[in-house]
Amino acid sequence: MGAALSQQAPPRRHSIILGAGHYRAELKGVEPFDKAGHPRRMLRLFIFGLGYTASHIARDLGKQGWSIISTGSSGSIAFDDAASVRLGLQGATHILSSVPPLVDGDPVLQPYGDAVRAAAENGSWVGYLSSTGVYGDTGGAWVDESAPIKGRRGSRNDADLDWQALGARVFRLPGIYGPGRSVLDRIKEGKAHRIDLADQVFSRIHVEDIVSGVIAGFNGPAGVYNLADDRPCSQNAVVEFGCDLLGCPYPPLNSIEEAGLTPMARAFYAENRRVANGKAKRLLGWHPRYADYRLGLAACYAAG
Secondary structure (H helix, E strand, O other), X not given: OOHXXXXXXXXXXXXXXXXXXXXXXXXXXXXXXXXXXXXXOOOEEEEEOOXXXXXXXXXXXXXXXOEEEEOOOOOOOXXXXXXXXXXXXXXXXXXXXXXXXXXXXXXXXXXXXXXXXXXXXXXXEEEEEEEHHHHOOOOOOEEOOOOOXXXXXXXXXXXXXXXXXXXXXXXXXXEEEEOOEOHHHHHHOOOOOEEOOXXXXXXXXXXXXXXXXXXXXXXXOOEEEEOOOOOOEOXXXXXXXXXXXXOOOOOOXXXXXXXXXXXXXXXXXXXXXEEOOHHHHHHHOOOOOOOOHHHHHHHHHHHO
């Protein structure tokens, strides 16, 4: 073996683009060269829509040495900068969209669907954050990925199917919560409600469990995966536990009419389902760290 290869390669630094800024980070625990001494391909994630959930994914992967390029108000490039977006997609090893659909279609696939498809055909991993709302109301029954799509929002249903057609890993998410975005914050703001609806049940997911689920999906087969915790329950139970953590009195138990809910909030209570997560556990080896709302809210409370 030549002297150049017999010496240990010096650590390399890589530019990690996260949000609107550029950060320098060293790849720790990742060898920049393979066993033959050839440079490894940089892992690069392109995110459409750097919102609450996607920013947590970006932060976690950034710490692992990934290069992150993103669109959105906090992103590194403008969504309508077509040249930069298409160049970024060409160099991405992984592509993830967290952009919700519009009434007239998916806002990502309309201008960039051809580029996403080309990247997928060239071996790039593609993922999409969808919603368990595509299942519609099941009257509180359990629902898994084999259930028909019949959500009340046709655009969401169509977008879910369109990303599946691209060979994406489609992650269907229920109510998302985490630090800075949980019932604890609503209680502090005086905006939490208890609604008098018998047998009303919802599923939810802590944002950190979405992060681990998406990362687990990097090595899983294309398809649809529900990422939800293990314990669906009523929203009232969540509010009451949050009040117990904060030492606050429970909000009054009101009807929907008495609560004065917004149309969006009313729509939330119009559906009732339990979301099964067995497929993600079996095929991805994923298990939620916060298996129920008590563990998740306790972590949010501890985080301050």
